[in-house]
Structure formats: C-alpha cells, structure tokens
Amino acid sequence: MNVVNIGLIGAGTVGCGVIKVLGQNLDIIEKRTGIRIELKRIADIDPDRKRPVDIPKSLFTTDARELLDDSSISIVIELVGGTTVAKDIILGAIDKGKNVVTANKALLAHYGKELFAAARRKGVNIGFEASVGGGIPIIKAIKEGFVANKIISIHGIMNGTSNYILSRMTEEGKEFDDVLRQAQIEGYAEADPSFDIDGIDAAHKLSILIMLSFGIFLDFKKIYVEGIREITPIDISFADELGYKIKLLAIAKSKDGGIEAGVYPTLVQKETQIADVSGVFNAIYIVGDSVGPTMLYGMGAGMMPTASAVLSDVVQIAKNMETGDSHTSLPKLYNNKNSSFLIPMSEITTKYYLRFQVEDRPGVLGQITGCLGQNNISIESVIQKGRHLGGGEVPVVMMTHDAKERDLLSSLKAIDSLQVVKSKSIFIRIEEL
Amino acid sequence: MNVVNIGLIGAGTVGCGVIKVLGQNLDIIEKRTGIRIELKRIADIDPDRKRPVDIPKSLFTTDARELLDDSSISIVIELVGGTTVAKDIILGAIDKGKNVVTANKALLAHYGKELFAAARRKGVNIGFEASVGGGIPIIKAIKEGFVANKIISIHGIMNGTSNYILSRMTEEGKEFDDVLRQAQIEGYAEADPSFDIDGIDAAHKLSILIMLSFGIFLDFKKIYVEGIREITPIDISFADELGYKIKLLAIAKSKDGGIEAGVYPTLVQKETQIADVSGVFNAIYIVGDSVGPTMLYGMGAGMMPTASAVLSDVVQIAKNMETGDSHTSLPKLYNNKNSSFLIPMSEITTKYYLRFQVEDRPGVLGQITGCLGQNNISIESVIQKGRHLGGGEVPVVMMTHDAKERDLLSSLKAIDSLQVVKSKSIFIRIEEL
Numbered sequence: 001m002n003v004v005n006i007g008l009i010g011a012g013t014v015g016c017g018v019i020k021v022l023g024q025n026l027d028i029i030e031k032r033t034g035i036r037i038e039l040k041r042i043a044d045i046d047p048d049r050k051r052p053v054d055i056p057k058s059l060f061t062t063d064a065r066e067l068l069d070d071s072s073i074s075i076v077i078e079l080v081g082g083t084t085v086a087k088d089i090i091l092g093a094i095d096k097g098k099n100v101v102t103a104n105k106a107l108l109a110h111y112g113k114e115l116f117a118a119a120r121r122k123g124v125n126i127g128f129e130a131s132v133g134g135g136i137p138i139i140k141a142i143k144e145g146f147v148a149n150k151i152i153s154i155h156g157i158m159n160g161t162s163n164y165i166l167s168r169m170t171e172e173g174k175e176f177d178d179v180l181r182q183a184q185i186e187g188y189a190e191a192d193p194s195f196d197i198d199g200i201d202a203a204h205k206l207s208i209l210i211m212l213s214f215g216i217f218l219d220f221k222k223i224y225v226e227g228i229r230e231i232t233p234i235d236i237s238f239a240d241e242l243g244y245k246i247k248l249l250a251i252a253k254s255k256d257g258g259i260e261a262g263v264y265p266t267l268v269q270k271e272t273q274i275a276d277v278s279g280v281f282n283a284i285y286i287v288g289d290s291v292g293p294t295m296l297y298g299m300g301a302g303m304m305p306t307a308s309a310v311l312s313d314v315v316q317i318a319k320n321m322e323t324g325d326s327h328t329s330l331p332k333l334y335n336n337k338n339s340s341f342l343i344p345m346s347e348i349t350t351k352y353y354l355r356f357q358v359e360d361r362p363g364v365l366g367q368i369t370g371c372l373g374q375n376n377i378s379i380e381s382v383i384q385k386g387r388h389l390g391g392g393e394v395p396v397v398m399m400t401h402d403a404k405e406r407d408l409l410s411s412l413k414a415i416d417s418l419q420v421v422k423s424k425s426i427f428i429r430i431e432e433l
Numbered sequence: 434m435n436v437v438n439i440g441l442i443g444a445g446t447v448g449c450g451v452i453k454v455l456g457q458n459l460d461i462i463e464k465r466t467g468i469r470i471e472l473k474r475i476a477d478i479d480p481d482r483k484r485p486v487d488i489p490k491s492l493f494t495t496d497a498r499e500l501l502d503d504s505s506i507s508i509v510i511e512l513v514g515g516t517t518v519a520k521d522i523i524l525g526a527i528d529k530g531k532n533v534v535t536a537n538k539a540l541l542a543h544y545g546k547e548l549f550a551a552a553r554r555k556g557v558n559i560g561f562e563a564s565v566g567g568g569i570p571i572i573k574a575i576k577e578g579f580v581a582n583k584i585i586s587i588h589g590i591m592n593g594t595s596n597y598i599l600s601r602m603t604e605e606g607k608e609f610d611d612v613l614r615q616a617q618i619e620g621y622a623e624a625d626p627s628f629d630i631d632g633i634d635a636a637h638k639l640s641i642l643i644m645l646s647f648g649i650f651l652d653f654k655k656i657y658v659e660g661i662r663e664i665t666p667i668d669i670s671f672a673d674e675l676g677y678k679i680k681l682l683a684i685a686k687s688k689d690g691g692i693e694a695g696v697y698p699t700l701v702q703k704e705t706q707i708a709d710v711s712g713v714f715n716a717i718y719i720v721g722d723s724v725g726p727t728m729l730y731g732m733g734a735g736m737m738p739t740a741s742a743v744l745s746d747v748v749q750i751a752k753n754m755e756t757g758d759s760h761t762s763l764p765k766l767y768n769n770k771n772s773s774f775l776i777p778m779s780e781i782t783t784k785y786y787l788r789f790q791v792e793d794r795p796g797v798l799g800q801i802t803g804c805l806g807q808n809n810i811s812i813e814s815v816i817q818k819g820r821h822l823g824g825g826e827v828p829v830v831m832m833t834h835d836a837k838e839r840d841l842l843s844s845l846k847a848i849d850s851l852q853v854v855k856s857k858s859i860f861i862r863i864e865e866l
Contacts, residue, residue, distance in 0.1 A: 021723045025581050031648060031767035032580055129578070135724035137570075137578025145562070145570025147465055148458050148744035215464060273730060276709055290454045291568035291731060291741040297706060298727035308724040311581035325756035334464035 003036045004318040007067035009089055010079035011044040011051065011060075014103055014130070017307030018077060020053045029311070035318045037311075041067050052303070068092045075317055077310060078102040083110055090126070094118045099321070101313040103130035103306055106195075109204035113217040116330055125320060125329060127313025132205040133158060133282045135305030136298040137312065142212045142286070143331060149288030151213035155433060156250040158205045160280035160300045161189045161196035162228050166236075166246060166265075167278045173233050188280065198227035199248060199263035206250035206263060209284070213252065214259060215335035224262030224345045231265055235355060235426060238383060238397045239267050242353070245275045249431060258343045267353050267430040273297075274433060285433060293433075346406040351380070351430040353399055354412075359420040360394045367418055368396065375411035377403040393422050399430065436469045437751040440500035442522055443512035444477040444484065444493075447536055447563070450740030451510060453486045462744070468751045470744075474500050485736070501525045508750055510743060511535040516543055523559070527551045532754070534746040536563035536739055539628075542637035546650040549763055558753060558762060560746025565638040566591060566715045568738030569731040570745065575645045575719070576764060582721030584646035588866060589683040591638045593713035593733045594622045594629035595661050599669075599679060599698075600711045606666050621713065631660035632681060632696035639683035639696060642717070646685065647692060648768035657695030657778045664698055668788060668859060671816060671830045672700050675786070678708045682864060691776045700786050700863040706730075707866060718866060726866075779839040784813070784863040786832055787845075792853040793827040800851055801829065808844035810836040826855050832863065 008015055022039060030036045039059065047060035064080075067073055068089075076093040078100060080086045086107050093100050100119070102108070108115065108131055119126045129139045133156075142151070157163050161183065168179045180197065183189035195201045203225045211217050228248050239246050244267035252261040268275045273295050277283040282300025287293045299305040320329065335341065358364045369379060383397040400408070412425050441448055455472060463469045472492065480493035497513075500506055501522075509526040511533060513519045519540050526533050533552070535541070541548065541564055552559045562572045566589075575584070590596050594616065601612045613630065616622035628634045636658045644650050661681050672679050677700035685694040701708045706728050710716040715733025720726045732738040753762065768774065791797045802812060816830040833841070845858050 017723070021581050024722065025583060028583060029581055032576075032765055034765070135721075136727060137574045140573060140578055141570045143465075144749060145573055145745050146741065147748045148454050148462055148741050150458060150461060271709075273706070273709060276704075276706060288568075288741065289457065290450070290737040290744075292735075292738050294569060294729070294731035296727070296729050299725045302725075304723040305725050308579065308581050308721065311723075312578050315580045316577060319762075320756075323753075323756045323758035325758070329752075332465055332467070 001030070001036055002034055002318065002322050003038055004075060004321065005038045005040040005073045006075045006077060006314060007041045007043070007070065007073040008039060008077045008079065009043045009064045009067060010081070011042050011055070012079060013303045014306045014310065015044070015079045016051050016053045017303035018310050019055060021304065021307045021311055023053065029315060033315055033319065035315060037314060037318070040073050041070060043067050064089050065092070068096050068098070073098065074321060075099045075101060075314055077314070078104060083107050087111055090115055091118055094122050094124055097122055097124060099125045099127070099317045101127040101310055101317065103310060105131040105201065105204040105208060109207040109220045112208070112211060113333065116333070120330055125317050127317055128208065129313045130306045130309035132208050133284060133296070134298065134300040134302060135308040136282060136284065136296045136300065137309070138209070138284050138296050139212065141296055142209060146286065146288045146291055149290050150254065152254050152287040152289055154209055154213060154250070154252040154284065154286050155274060155431060156202070156206065156209065156284040157247055157274060157277050157282050158250050158284065158300060159196050159202040159248060160282060161193065162202070162248040163277065163282070164188045164280045165197065166228060166231065166248060169231065169233060170236050170245060173237070175233060176229060176231060197229060199225040202248065202250040202263045206252060206261060210252050210259065210261060211333070212331055215333055216337065216341055217333060218261065218342055219339055222339055222342055224264065226264040228265055234395065235353070235428065238355065239353065241383065242381070242399060243270055244268060244430070245270055246428065247274065251431065255343060258341050260343045260348050262345060265428055267428055268433060272433045346409070348405050349402050350405070351400055351402055351432070352408055353428045353430055354397065355426040356396045356415065356421055357393050357423045358396055359422065360392045361420070364420045365396065367420060368415055371411045371414040371418070372400070375407040377407055377411055434463070434469055435467055435751065435755050436471055437508060437754065438471045438473040438506045439508045439510060439747060440474045440476070440503065440506040441472060441510045441512065442476045442497050442500060443514065444475050444488070445512060446736045447739045447743065448512045449484050449486045450736035451743050452488060454737065454740045454744055456486065462748060466748055466752065468748060470747060470751070473506050474503060476500050497522055498525070501529050501531070506531065507754060508532045508534060508747055510747070511537060516540050520544055523548055524551055527555050527557055530555055530557060532558045532560070532750045534560040534743055534750065536743060538564040538634065538637040538641060542640040542653045545641070545644060546766065549766070553763055558750050560750055561641065562746045563739045563742035565641050566717060566729070567731065567733040567735060568741040569715060569717065569729045569733065570742070571642070571717050571729050572645065574729055575642060579719065579721045579724055582723050583687065585687050585720040585722055587642055587646060587683070587685040587717065587719050588707060588864060589635070589639065589642065589717040590680055590707060590710050590715050591683050591717065591733060592629050592635040592681060593715060594626065595635070595681040596710065596715070597621050597713050598630065599661060599664065599681060602664065602666060603669050603678060606670070608666060609662060609664060630662060632658040635681065635683040635696045639685060639694060643685050643692065643694060644766070645764055648766055649770065649774055650766060651694065651775055652772055655772055655775055657697065659697040661698055667828065668786070668861065671788065672786065674816065675814070675832060676703055677701060677863070678703055679861065680707065684864065688776060691774050693776045693781050695778060698861055700861055701866060705866045779842070781838050782835050783838070784833055784835055784865070785841055786861040786863055787830065788859040789829045789848065790826050790855045791829055792855065793825045794853070797853045798829065800853060801848055804847040804851070805844045808840040810840055810844055
C-alpha cells in the first residue's frame with residue numbers, strides 16, 4: 001500500500017467537499033488504486049468557522065507555510081482562490097518540490113504559463129481538473145482522451161450562474177435583473193456577480209481549454225468577453241420563435257492556422273444537445289478531427305462535484321509518484337505562434353440575430369435592408385410584428401446569412417444613425433452546432 | 434524524443450482509421466507528448482484488399498506471429514474481433530511482454546478476467562478505451578475521472594445500430610422490420626444484426642463498465658439481455674403520448690450491497706438528456722456519489738472515432754513505458770462478492786408501461802386492474818382508446834407505480850389467461866433519470 005500525505009489550503013465549500021468525499025470514499029479509492037490518501041494538515045484563516053463536515057481541530061493551522069514546510073506532505077491542494085495569495089502558495093509549494101492540485105481557473109488563466117514552467121523546472125505536477133467544468137473530467141478528456149485529435153471547435157456552457165439565469169429567463173419570461181436578484185437570494189449567484197454574468201469566469205476556463213487544445217497560453221486580456229446583462233426576454237422570445245435558445249457560450253474554433261475565441265451570448269438551435277443544458281449544469285461540446293462531435297455534461301460547480309475532480313487529480317499524481325513520474329503529464333506549450341494566433345472578432349464570420357426598434361411606418365424596412373446590403377449582409381429571415389396604423393415603435397427582427405463581423409458593425413452604425421431607428425440595435429451571434 | 438514501435442493486427446475499418454489518424458496527427462501527438470509513434474508492421478489475412486488509406490505493401494504480413502516475435506514492437510493493437518483468434522493473439526502478445534490495445538468488447542466481456550490477470554503477471558498493460566462508446570473517453574472517465582466516487586448508476590445508449598433503428602421508428606412511425614432492412618441497405622446494420630439489435634453488444638460493453646465501476650467481472654451469461662425486435666410503432670406512439678421515448682439502455686444500479694444490471698428497452702422521459710441522443714450516437718449517463726449526474730456523448734463507433742480511442746490508449750501506454758510503469762493502470766478486481774452481487778431481474782422494482790389487447794366490452798378494465806391489484810401493482814395512468822360499440826379488439830395502455838418485477842410477471846400471467854385478453858401483454862420498463 002502506498003500512503004500519500006496531502007495538505008489542504010483553504011477549507012471553504014470545496015475544501016470541505018474534499019474532506020467529506022475522503023470520509024466517504026477513502027476505502028474504495030484504495031481498493032481501486034492501492035493508494036491510501038492521508039489528509040495531514042489543513043490551513044485556513046478561520047479554523048473555528050461552522051463547516052458542513054466535522055474536522056478534528058488538531059489538523060488546522062492558520063499558517064499555510066506550515067504545510068509547505070512539512071516534508072511529509074507531497075501534494076498540496078490549493079483552494080484559496082484569487083490570484084495573489086494562491087499564486088504565492090502554489091509557487092511556494094512547487095519550490096519545496098511538492099505537487100499541487102488546484103481549482104483556481106483565474107490564477108491559471110493569468111499565470112498558468114509561469115506556474116507550469118516552475119513546476120516543470122522542479123519536476124512536480126500541477127493537477128487542475130477541477131478548474132473547468134467542476135466534476136466533469138474535461139481536462140483529462142482533452143489532454144488524454146482526444147490526444148490524437150486536432151481540435152476543430154469547442155463550445156462550452158461553463159458558467160453555471162449565467163446558465164441558471166438564462167434558463168430561468170427563458171422558462172419564466174422574466175427580466176435579467178429580477179432573475180439575478182432571485183438567484184442571489186437562492187445562493188445561485190454571488191453578491192458581486194460580475195465574474196459570472198459578465199463572462200469572465202467562463203473566459204478563464206476557456207483559456208485553459210485553449211491551452212490544452214492548441215498548446216498556447218493566450219494573453220487573457222485579448223480574449224473577447226461579453227456577458228448576459230443585455231439579454232432581454234423579448235430577444236429570448238424572438239429566438240424561441242425562430243427555433244433557438246440563447247446560451248452564454250465559451251467558444252474556440254480552429255480557423256486558417258489561427259483560432260477564433262471568445263465568450264458571448266449566442267443563439268443555438270433548440271434541437272442541439274447543448275441547448276438542452278439547463279440550470280446550473282455545464283457542458284462542453286468538442287469536435288475533434290478524428291473523434292467527431294462529443295459532449296461532456298455534468299455539474300460545473302459545487303462542493304461535492306468539484307471535490308470529485310480535485311481528488312481525481314490527487315490520485316493521478318499519487319500514481320505518478322509511485323512510478324517516479326510526477327510531471328510528464330504537465331501540459332506542453334508547443335505552439336510558438338504569437339498573439340496573432342488569435343483572430344480578431346472583427347474578422348470572424350457567422351450568422352447574426354438582429355433586432356431593431358423602429359418607427360412603425362412604410363419604408364423603414366427598406367432603409368434597414370439598404371444599410372445591410374451596402375455592407376454585404378444578406379438576410380435569411382425577417383419577423384415584423386405588432387404593426388399598428390399610425391406611429392409608435394415596433395421591433396423588427398432579422399436573421400442574416402453568414403457575414404463578417406466588421407461588415408455587420410459598419411451596417412449597424414449606419415442603421416443606428418437612421419432617424420427611423422429609435423434605440424441602439426441589438427445583435428447576437430448565432431452558432432450552428 | 435521517445436519512439437514507440439507499434440504493430441497492428443487486423444487492418445479492417447478501425448485499423449485503417451488508426452493508420453489514417455496517425456497520418457494526420459502524428460506530429461501533433463509528438464508535440465503534445467514527446468512521443469513518436471511508429472507503425473512498424475501490420476498483420477492481416479488479406480493485404481491486397483482495397484482499403485480507404487494507402488498503406489505501403491512492405492508493412493504487411495499475413496502472419497500475426499511475426500509481429501509478436503518482433504522484439505522492437507512494444508505495443509500490439511488487436512483489431513481482429515471475435516473471441517477465438519483475438520484471444521490467442523492477445524495472450525501471445527502478453528506472453529512476449531508486449532502491451533496490448535484492443536477494441537474487442539466481446540473478448541473482454543467473456544475473458545477479461547483471464548486477460549487482465551495474464552497482463553498483471555507479465556507487467557504489461559491492456560488499453561481498451563475503444564471497447565466502449567467508440568471515441569467517447571468513458572473508460573478513462575470512470576477509471577480515473579470518477580475514481581473518488583461510488584458509482585450509483587449507469588444508463589448507457591451503447592449500441593448505435595439499435596439507437597439508429599429506434600430513432601427512425603420514432604421519427605417515421607415505421608415497423609421494426611422495415612427500418613432494419615433499410616438500415617442494412619444503408620450500412621447502419623450488419624447482414625446478421627443479432628449482436629446489435631438483441632442487446633448482446635451493449636451487454637458486452639456494460640460488463641466492462643461494471644468491472645470498472647464495481648471491481649467485479651460478472652459471469653456474462655447472467656446479465657439480463659433483451660433487444661428491440663419486439664418494439665412496435667404503436668408502443669412508441671403511446672410512449673410519446675405519455676411524454677416518453679423508447680431507448681435500448683444498458684443499465685447498472687447499485688442497490689443494497691449488490692447491483693441490478695441488464696440491457697433492455699426502456700421508456701425515458703423526453704426532457705432527459707439521454708432521450709435526445711439520436712441516430713448512431715452513443716451516450717453514457719453516470720451518477721456518482723460525489724460528482725452527481727454526468728453524461729458523456731459522442732460517436733460510439735466508426736473508423737475515425739474508434740481510432741481516436743485506440744490511439745489515446747497507445748499514447749497512454751507509451752507514457753507509462755517512459756516512466757517504467759506499464760501496468761499500474763490495469764483495472765483492479767477488488768470486489769470479492771460472488772455472483773450473488775447481481776440482483777435477479779425478478780427482484781428489481783421499477784415502473785412499467787403495459788399494453789393489453791382486449792375485447793372491446795364493459796368490465797374488461799375491471800378484470801385487468803383486478804389481476805394487477807391482487808399482485809400489489811397500482812396504476813398511475815390509463816389510456817383507453819378506439820372504443821367502438823360492439824366487439825373488436827382495442828389496446829389498453831397503463832403506467833404502473835413502482836412494482837416488483839416478480840409481482841408484475843405473476844399479474845401478467847393471470848391477465849394473459851383472461852378470455853377477454855386477445856394477445857400476449859406487452860410490458861416495457863420505465864427508467865426515471
């Protein structure tokens with residue numbers, strides 16, 4: 001039997017999950033792998049806080065350095081979060097020759113390159129399965145399962161809060177603000193929800209999947225990110241009428257030697273698997289050149305699912321240690337292309353959903369289609385409703401054929417300056433899966 | 434750079450896929466892993482057959498022993514299929530100290546215990562990701578991703594042919610025989626389709642997932658298997674009316690220290706993720722005690738997806754070899770319970786869809802519900818249609834509450850002996866996911 005001592009830094013929700021899962025499943029892990037995991041020490045700034053699991057007080061310290069200095073601990077689990085203290089902890093652990101397991105997507109998105117380089121130098125591993133998709137084994141799937149594939153595209157629902165809000169807006173026809181407030185009360189959204197609803201969290205995760213799929217760490221600031229604050233029930237309802245749902249997707253597509261990448265709301269056809277991913281669930285739809293289309297689905301967050309992923313990393317590293325290999329599974333950054341690898345959003349080509357708020361009188365449609373036509377944008381379908389005799393404002397909804405985003409933005413600029421157009425025009429990209 | 438020589442035995446569809454994927458992606462595999470895979474030799478009884486890839490004739494031999502005797506080859510890919518020659522090849526390769534990669538579910542279902550034991554003795558590995566779910570990395574997910582979970586249940590659509598036939602019957606309202614014939618013409622079903630449509634192939638795969646999830650190789654003959662030949666458009670249509678689809682599922686559930694396991698057609702609610710898995714796609718829905726509900730979806734068969742899985746095993750084994758560990762990833766059979774671990778079907782409890790063909794006259798419903806009631810079966814809903822005045826035969830459809838299968842069979846025996854019942858009553862189990 002191979003005993004592996006681990007230390008846990010950060011005994012919050014996921015940390016308590018790790019302790020709980022170990023309590024439940026230590027024996028079956030040992031039966032399956034021959035590895036016995038011993039939780040040796042826990043560092044947390046508040047040992048006395050009420051927690052959902054019983055933890056012997058003697059395990060606690062308030063000083064993370066105690067764990068790093070404990071030579072019997074070979075794997076440190078970092079669940080502090082954020083990009084400051086957590087970074088110091090991980091670099092400190094690596095420096096002491098310890099392996100690291102982390103769920104910290106923000107940290108990896110910003111400093112992954114540096115952290116992996118440090119780990120490689122020291123010959124230790126960093127496990128980060130829990131950083132994307134909670135309990136879904138997506139890191140392992142891309143890194144190992146699809147290793148013989150060129151990745152063609154990734155479409156991920158990777159933020160449970162946003163998906164929960166959009167799902168409820170769709171089911172209940174309510175405004176964004178109302179659903180957000182409700183989600184906050186129910187604990188599905190943070191008091192400061194920006195990371196989730198503005199797409200930043202999903203972009204962190206996307207940058208990790210891009211690293212694994214394309215061998216490059218993109219400058220995080222260059223990834224296009226657009227959240228769901230501007231999504232309205234009226235657009236959800238028009239999308240529904242057209243056969244679509246609105247989902248916040250994290251997208252990366254291989255195109256002409258580069259990639260298109262971004263996080264933004266999209267229309268996806270109702271019959272697609274990803275359109276059915278509701279509530280707090282996550283799913284990552286990946287197309288590889290040999291495996292074809294695949295999707296992995298599950299709970300993208302939460303105490304127990306995330307702990308499941310953390311412990312799968314612990315076991316994997318413990319196995320590697322057994323054979324004297326603690327770092328060959330570090331991802332390789334083999335792609336030497338510079339940031340030109342990322343195709344600017346202005347250059348992408350896709351279909352668009354457009355909504356214009358216009359004066360309700362003859363000739364308006366002609367003016368709009370004129371602006372679109374002048375910019376090489378052709379229209380696939382139009383919905384025009386609520387026409388009354390006389391004045392008033394009515395929505396006009398269009399779906400375009402494939403168009404270049406630069407052209408679309410030019411046409412919208414022209415359209416928004418028309419006298420008959422009463423407010424800023426709405427565009428939402430359409431993804432065909 | 435680490436060069437690994439491989440030998441391929443069986444250059445059929447999947448074998449050609451392996452050659453094709455290597456042609457396309459050898460370089461990216463090397464960039465990602467530092468491993469260069471060299472296809473050293475191919476054994477096939479017919480080197481001259483027309484194939485979808487160009488293969489240098491010099492690679493071919495008709496004698497598999499040549500590969501086994503080639504000491505430069507460290508991994509043998511067995512894609513012969515069947516349970517006779519393939520078994521000899523794999524045992525022969527193991528005996529020579531070679532690692533094995535196989536897609537052969539039938540062989541593993543019948544002789545897995547023996548093959549893994551032989552590999553363990555020799556210190557070599559057997560990779561079998563391609564044996565279940567084609568390109569879907571389900572073996573890796575269960576074995577590594579969910580290692581910290583007790584598996585609560587598995588519901589798999591694991592046979593593309595059956596799912597394709599049921600999907601078309603559902604979409605087109607056609608009879609089983611017509612759709613099967615069409616599927617055979619289109620190449621979606623074999624000339625002898627029995628393995629697929631009678632559930633045997635899915636049961637082979639289920640036994641492998643049970644081995645990984647519960648640490649036991651069940652006696653394959655003891656797994657309950659029922660195919661889709663008896664499914665009719667009328668039952669698909671009634672199921673639809675009740676909010677369900679009919680799917681052939683491979684099921685394993687942890688219950689009271691044992692497991693319920695079997696392959697059979699089931700009613701699943703339309704809103705579930707698995708109900709939307711159409712055509713030749715596969716999906717495996719797994720619930721773990723920490724990860725919660727998950728689903729992996731993708732192409733369950735075919736040249737390229739299966740090759741993707743075969744090569745992921747080759748790379749994994751090559752990595753293990755690099756560190757001198759070629760066998761710790763062999764699954765452990767830690768479960769010492771005997772075949773009593775498998776709960777007999779007569780003891781399972783579930784809801785049932787029932788269809789009776791009865792004489793169209795008063796009192797019939799009372800006779801049927803009487804028989805059910807006497808056997809502790811209570812009814813959730815009834816559909817009775819097509820009532821005419823006078824005689825004639827009409828269908829009566831019922832959904833039961835949870836009932837024990839033994840009780841259900843007793844009641845159906847009584848019902849089928851009633852004079853008013855005109856043909857053998859139909860029952861289909863309902864799965865709530």
